[in-house]
Amino acid sequence: MGTMSARAVLRYETWTLQPDRDPDAEPTTYAMQCAVDGETSPASEDFIEPQNWVLEHCGQHPSHHTYREIITRPWRTWRHLRGDR
Numbered sequence: 001m002g003t004m005s006a007r008a009v010l011r012y013e014t015w016t017l018q019p020d021r022d023p024d025a026e027p028t029t030y031a032m033q034c035a036v037d038g039e040t041s042p043a044s045e046d047f048i049e050p051q052n053w054v055l056e057h058c059g060q061h062p063s064h065h066t067y068r069e070i071i072t073r074p075w076r077t078w079r080h081l082r083g084d085r
Helices: 048-060
Strands: 015-019 029-034 067-072 075-079
């Protein structure tokens, strides 16, 4: 039997990453989370709903003053073909 050797082919590619703004992209959604007890508002495409949840939550829990904003934004990637820049 002959000698076997490993062979590798390397290919460098250029990729782009950006927010997905196509008409069929998932919507960007917003939610708020209480940093004290971890409760989270429902996600919504309109920030007003999570903001109202915070005001209601802090009204029910007067010592809860700290919140986190959670934004879910769709992203997309694509590979550039040779000659593309």
